[in-house]
Ligand SMILES: Cc1cc2nc3c(=O)[nH]c(=O)nc-3n(C[C@H](O)[C@H](O)[C@H](O)COP(=O)(O)OP(=O)(O)OC[C@H]3O[C@@H](n4cnc5c(N)ncnc54)[C@H](O)[C@@H]3O)c2cc1C
C-alpha cells in the first residue's frame with residue numbers, strides 16, 4: 001500500500017492573534033509552527049496503515065523553507081519520505097495549492113506507482129478553505145470523502161465513517177481514493193527520540209513550483225473585536241462556593 | 255441586479271435554518287434579480303419555501319438522492335447553473351454545504367470561498383470570510399463567474415419575505431456513473447445516553463489544570479447536579495484523559511449553552527472558537543491573568559480541586575434545605 005498525507009505549516013497561535021504592520025500575515029515573531037490537529041490524525045492514520053500492511057508512505061507540504069520542520073515531525077512519527085514544495089512565503093490559494101500538490105503526486109506516481117490512499121485534513125488550521133482534498137481528487141479523477149472520523153481499509157476498498165445526527169454515516173470507496181479527516185479519527189502518538197533521530201536521515205525531495213494567478217486572493221487580515229469583558233470575581237478558593245451558587249440560582253439552575 | 259442560485263440543504267422534509275440564512279443572503283445580493291433555490295431530492299422541503307424569498311425552486315429528482323451523495327448533488331446543482339447562468343452560487347457553510355460547493359467549484363473549474371460573512375459581486379467580487387474557526391477574518395478578492403461561496407452559519411438571520419409561494423420546477427439531472435460512487439451506504443446508530451455537548455444548555459469543562467483522567471470525577475459530579483454535559487480542552491484529549499467527542503473548540507465541538515463553566519482552561523483562541531456561542535461564562539482558574547478572563551462573565555480564582563467540590567456541596571446544601 002502506498003499512502004500520501006498532506007500537511008500545512010501554520011503558526012501555533014494561542015492567545016490574542018497579532019498581525020504584521022501590513023496586516024497581510026500573522027505576526028509570528030514569538031510563535032512556533034505546527035500543523036492542524038486534523039492533519040496530525042491523518043499522519044497517525046498513514047503510519048498505522050503502513051505499520052499494519054507494509055508499503056510506502058510520503059508526506060507533502062507546500063510552504064516556505066521553514067516548513068521542512070513540519071515534514072520532519074511527520075517523518076519522526078514514521079512516515080518514510082517527504083516532498084517539500086517550496087514557496088517564498090507568500091500565500092497560495094486553495095486552487096493553486098491543490099494544483100501544485102497534484103503535479104507532485106503525478107511526478108511521484110510516474111516514478112513509483114499510484115498512491116492507494118491520499119489523506120488530508122478536512123480544513124487547514126489557518127485559512128480553512130474546505131477544498132484542497134476535493135480539488136486534488138477531482139483533478140486525479142478519484143473519489144473523495146470529507147469530515148471522516150473512522151477509516152478502515154479492506155482489500156481494494158476503504159470504509160469511511162462520518163458523524164451524522166443520531167449516528168454515523170458510512171461510505172465505501174474503491175481505492176485509489178482521497179479522504180479528508182477530522183481530529184478524533186485516532187489518538188496521535190508523540191514522537192520518540194529515536195524517531196526524531198531517524199527522521200534526520202529520511203529523504204525529502206524539494207522543488208519550487210511557480211505560483212499561478214490567484215483567484216481567491218487575500219487582501220487584508222482583520223482580528224474581530226470580541227467583546228472584552230470585565231469578569232466579576234466571585235471570590236477566591238472554596239469560600240466562593242455560596243456566591244457561585246447564588247449566580248447559578250439567578251440563572252435558574254439551582 | 256443579478257440572478258442568484260442558492261443551495262438549500264434539508265433534513266427529512268425541513269429546510270435547514272442555515273439554508274434559510276443562505277437564501278436571505280442570496281436575496282440581498284440579488285436585489286431585483288431572481289433567487290433560484292436548488293433542492294436535491296427532498297420533495298417536502300422544496301414545497302416548504304413559501305415566505306423564504308425564493309423566486310423559483312429547482313427540485314432535482316433522482317434515486318441517487320435517497321442518501322447523501324455529494325457528487326450527485328454537485329452535478330445537479332451545476333446543471334441548474336448552466337441553465338440559469340447565475341451571478342453567484344451560495345449555500346450554507348456547514349460541512350455538507352462546503353463539500354457540495356467545493357465539488358461544484360472543482361467540477362466547474364472555478365474558485366470557491368468558504369464561510370463568508372460578506373460578499374459583494376463584481377469583477378472581481380470582494381468578500382470577507384472566516385479563518386482560524388472565526389478567531390480571524392480575511393478580506394479577499396474572488397475572480398470567477400459565477401462566484402461560488404458559502405455563508406458562515408448564524409451570521410445572517412433568516413428573514414421571511416411576503417412574496418407568493420415560489421413555483422417548484424422538478425427536473426431529472428443527467429448523472430454520470432462517477433457521480434454515484436460517493437454516497438452513504440449505511441448508518442451506524444449512536445449509542446444513546448447523556449446530554450449532547452452541542453445541544454447542552456449547561457456545559458462544565460475541564461482543561462490541563464484538572465491534572466488527570468481521575469481528576470474529572472468532581473467535574474462530572476458538578477455536571478450531573480446541573481444536568482450539564484461534560485466538555486474538555488485539547489490538552490485533555492491529547493493526554494488521553496477524555497475522548498475527543500468531549501473536546502470543545504475549533505477542531506472539536508462548537509457549543510452554545512446558557513452557561514459555560516470552564517475549569518483549569520487557559521482560553522486559547524482555538525478553544526474559545528468553539529465556546530463563542532455560550533451566553534454566560536464562569537472561569538475557574540488559579541491564574542487571575544489567564545486569557546479566558548477576558549471572555550468570562552464570572553470568575554473564581556484558585557485551585558479547581560477545592561472549588562469544584564465546594565460548589566457541588568453547596569448546591570446539595572441549598573437543595574436539601
Ligand atoms: C490548529 C489548532 C486547533 C486547536 N483546536 C483546539 C480545540 O478545538 N480545542 C482546544 O481546547 N484547544 C485546541 N487547540 C489547542 C490550544 O491552542 C491550547 O493548546 C489548548 O486549548 C490548551 O488547553 P488548556 O487550556 O487545558 O491548557 P493550558 O493552556 O495549559 O491551560 C491550563 C490552565 O489551567 C490553569 N490551572 C492549572 N492548574 C490549575 C488548578 N489546580 N486549578 C485551577 N486552574 C488551574 C492554568 O492557570 C491555565 O490557565 C488547537 C490548537 C491548534 C494549533
Ligand SMILES: Nc1ncnc2c1ncn2[C@@H]1O[C@H](COP(=O)(O)O)[C@@H](O)[C@H]1O
Nearest residue numbers: 006007062120121123124129130131132
Ligand atoms: N500548503 C499546503 N501544503 C500541503 N497540504 C495542504 C496545504 N494546504 C492545504 N493542504 C491540505 O488540504 C487540507 C485542506 O485544506 P483547505 O482546503 O485549505 O482547508 C489541509 O488540511 C491539508 O491536508
